Amino acid sequence: MTHGIHHVTAIAGPASRNVRFYTRTLGLRLVKQTVNFDDPGTWHLYYGDEAGAPGTILTFFPWEHVAPGRLGVGETQETVFRVPEGAIGFWTHRFLAHGVAHEALEKRFGETVVAFRDPDGMRLALVAVPGAEREPGFASGDVPAEHAIRGFHSVSLLVEDAAPTGAVLADVLGFAEAAREDTTVRYRTSTDGVGGTVDLRAVGGFLKPRPGGGSVHHVAFRAADDVAQAAMVERLKENHGIGTTEQKDRNYFRSVYFREPGHVLFEIATDAPGFAADEPTAALGTQLKLPAFLEGQRERIAAVLPDLGLGAA
Known part of the structure; x- marks a missing residue:
């Protein structure tokens, strides 16, 4: 079975700043330039590994003048990437050199972690993963392949009560409880690979979130295909009344959306057809791509989209 995180979608400020940080500072590949299908005057930018594989994709809706978000209960607290064990020193030095706001190294569940923020204040972290150096890395600019990010490690969710959310993770989305540390319950898939971990942090009495710059809009989980997705939808309805x-x-990908019991917006997304559906892998992210129903408006849409700064040095 195919399980784990498919992608994470967040809200950002200026698009050119977003592109600069994720492609140049973090060394991710811009794998798709498209628009918010429900708001075509807004970019929808996708970053990931070389092929845009599920479990590596972080996407953004950038708005030039967005107000900062406020973290609250019922929201994703942190989005966490995997890096090879030997790469943590490279990244801490890089954050210092590039003025990236970051925390001191710490241990979580026995793993070495460095937490940091993007220019909009989005909470991110890197986790040193033994054996990740044996996975292919995408070399980008001055981020060599051996130190490159290897997809998602996890997301951490702030919820009032971990149990109901955990039940959906376990019964529908292919995770199982693996460990506990303080107020955090860790869930993992059986493969525990890319995107294979979700941490639930129980925080009673916390403020509700205010969406804005730096906020995560939703977390998407993997379904191999339409049949697997339909079975997950049925299980969600029959066993959880959702x-x-x-x-x-x-x-x-093809998607369905729902609010899990802790109020975080979840998506179930199919692995197919993937990002090479409308441009070859070698050319991913190099041109504006639109769905068929928007192609007739291409000239008007392109005219209002902010410049991404891709030609800048």
Whole structure:
């Protein structure tokens, strides 16, 4: 079975700043330039590994003048990437050199972690993963392949009570409780690979979130195909009394959405057809791509989208 995190979608400020940070500072590949299908005057930018594989994809809706978000209960607290064990020193030095706001190294569940923020204040972290150096890395600019990010490690979610959310993770999304540390319950998939971990942090009495710059909009989980997705939807309804939206075609995957019991917005996204559906892998992220229903508006849409600064040095 295919399980784990498919992608994470967040809200950002200026698009050019977002591109600069994720491609140049973090060394991710811009794998798709498209738009918010429900708001075509807004970019939808996708970053990931060389092929845009599920479990590596961080996406953004950037708004030039967005107000900062406020973290609250019922929201993703932190989005965490995997790096090889030997790469942590490289990244801490890089954060210092590039003025990236970051914390001191710490241990979580026995793993070495460095937490940091992007220019919009989004909470991110790197985790040193033994054996990750044997996985292919994407060399980008002055980030060599041996130190490159290897997809997602985890997301941490702030919830009032971990148990109901954990039940959905375990029964529907392919995770199982693996460990506890303080107020955090860790869930993992059986493969525990890329995107294979979710941490639930129980925080009673916390403020509700205010979405804005730096906020995570939703977390998407993997389904191999439409059949697997439909089975997950049915299980969610029958065992948890939770309905989903109708399936939406996002060109690169097909999605359903729902609020899990802790109020975090979840998506179930199919692995197919992938980001090479409308441009070859070698050319991913190099041109504006639109769904068929928006192609007739291409000239108007392109005219209002902010410049991404891709030609800047």
